[in-house]
Amino acid sequence: MKLSDMARLVHRSCALVKGNFVSRSNLLSKDTVLFNHRTFLTLKNFSVSSKYHSKCGLHCRRNGALSAGSINSETTYKSKPSLLPVVRRNSVFAGGVSLGPRVCLIKAARSFHSSRHDLAQEVSKLRVNGNDECVEVTVGQQVLRIPFVWLRDHCRSERYYNHATYQKNPDAELLERDLVPDELSVTDGNSGLRITWRDGHTSEFSAKWLQENFFPGRAGGVAGRRLWNSADIQSELPRVSHAEHMESEAGLRKTLSNLITHGICLVDGAPASLDGTQAVVERVCFVQRTIFGEMWSFSSNAARSDTAYTGIALGAHTDTTYMDLPAGIQVFQCLEHNGSGGKTLLVDGFRAIEELRQTNPEAYDVLCRAVVPHEYVEDPCPHSPGYHLHSLGTVIQAHPASGETIQLRFNPYDRAPLNTVAPESLEQFYRAYDQLSRIIARKEGELWVKLTPGTVLLVDNWRVMHGRSAYDGHRVICGCYLPRDEWISKARVMGLL
Ligand SMILES: C[N+](C)(C)CCCC[C@H](N)C(=O)O
Ligand SMILES: O=C(O)CCC(=O)C(=O)O
Secondary structure: HHHHHHHHHHOEEEEEEEEEOOOOOHHOOOOOEEEEHHHHHHHOOOOOOOOOOOOEEEEEEEOOOOEEEEEOOOOOOOOOHHHHOOOOOOOOHHOOOOOOOOOEEEEEEEOOEEEEEHHHHHHEEEEEEEOOOOEEEEEOEEEEEEEEHHHHHHOOOOEEOOOOEEEEEOOOOOOOOOEEEEEEEEEEOOEEEEEEOOOOOEEEHHHHHHHHHHOOOOOOOOOOOOOHHHHHOOOOOEEHHHHHHHHHHHHHHHHHHHHHHOOOOEEOOOOOHHHHHHHHOOOOOOOOOOOOOOEEEEOOOOOOOOHOOOOOOOEEEOOOOOOOOOEEEEEEEEEEEOOOOOOOOEHHHHHHHHEEEEEEHHHHHHHHHHHEEEEEOOHHHHEEOOOOEEEEEHHHHHHOOOOOEEOOOOOOHHHHHOOOOOHHHHHHHHHHHHHHHHHHHOOOHEEEEOOOEEEEEEEEOOEEEEEEEOOOOOOOEEEEEOOHHHHHHHHHHHHOO
16 A cells, blocks of 8 residues: 555544453454554454554454554555545544543554655654553654653743753642643644643644654764774775865864764864864864863873873873763874874774674673773872872763763773772673773774874764874874863754764
């Protein structure tokens, strides 16, 4: 069946079914019923002859037999107009229905055919479950079971939300309210949901908004990420010209997209200076001040209490792991080098995490849970008032709802005494850390670049690790950190996340 035929059919289809399940008898007493996954199983158990589909389905009487198929927008349902169900007319058609206890409303979405909206963003079905606690909204392929308390808490009407400031007007009585809707309906050509509550208040939500904001929501950037080994990226490094980056929105967008997709971006043709580097990064956001100041430069002069200020090689790591919120982006430009070595190493930490998750899920879990302290200790000296920073964080941070990787905190140089893992779990922790370290150290993951004056390198310090080979000669690297919240905010404002 074509979508337009399906639309006519669906337009006329609905049913009110009592009880949590559509029982065999009341199912058979209906001419037509739209049903959910559980009902489908019921059907199957009753071995109704039908075209079985594991998703939401349409079920109709057909020459005395029952048939079933998906009403999913992608499905081409093989049926003929003559097989259209005889639709049972009842109050549901009027647009809304009063819900009593243990009454299950199953209402068809209308006008599949007339939609100019993206089908994937339509509320294609609404269903209220038996215990009256949640509404089931199907958006494209996704079924969201949204508790009424959440919907009421997220009501965007003027009463509960200030659209001028984008802030909530908190509802202190939320839990005292009768959180059962009187009426539910689909609005605006299936793109939204309207709830009229028992106290008369009305809330409206667009399907798109529900999809983006209800559990698990979006961790952000995940869809656009491309995990890499060096071979995937070395022939065509993510880059943008200084002129594009500085002068056009499109250029800046490209810089940020590269950071979201690959976790790195080179800006070519920049002035080989601290100020020139600052101008590049300030297109993105303000510089993050840390114990190293705002814009900094370093060489092998042992000015600070860190191996970075030597010519020694450094394995892949992320920076500022000793801060509760590690720096968001690491920026480097090589201003001078008249010696050998000193190549920059880059490793995609999210690719390493993904590899660990797949090959050793137990180790992955351990590193998501075990809190690993990091620290930066520096005695007072002419360059420093003295510092002792100390942080508690996990090596891997995953999104609490979706499980998507959000952050890698990995710096074996800056680990503080491990007093956060119980003695009996130590062996398991060390094994897991070792597994990840070995994946990170694999040659195929290592991207080596020799930075030269005029190229600014931006690295997502929550994802991509950096390091360097040992060097000699005079080498000056300048750069800064950019705060995580602000660069991500810029990407959101530009519509990239
Ligand atoms: C970049 N800059 C040379 C200023 C500081 C380097 C600090 C390196 C330190 N181990 C850390 O992880 O933060
Ligand atoms: O010297 C370099 O190229 C990198 C130094 C480094 O790893 C750091 O500053 O964290």
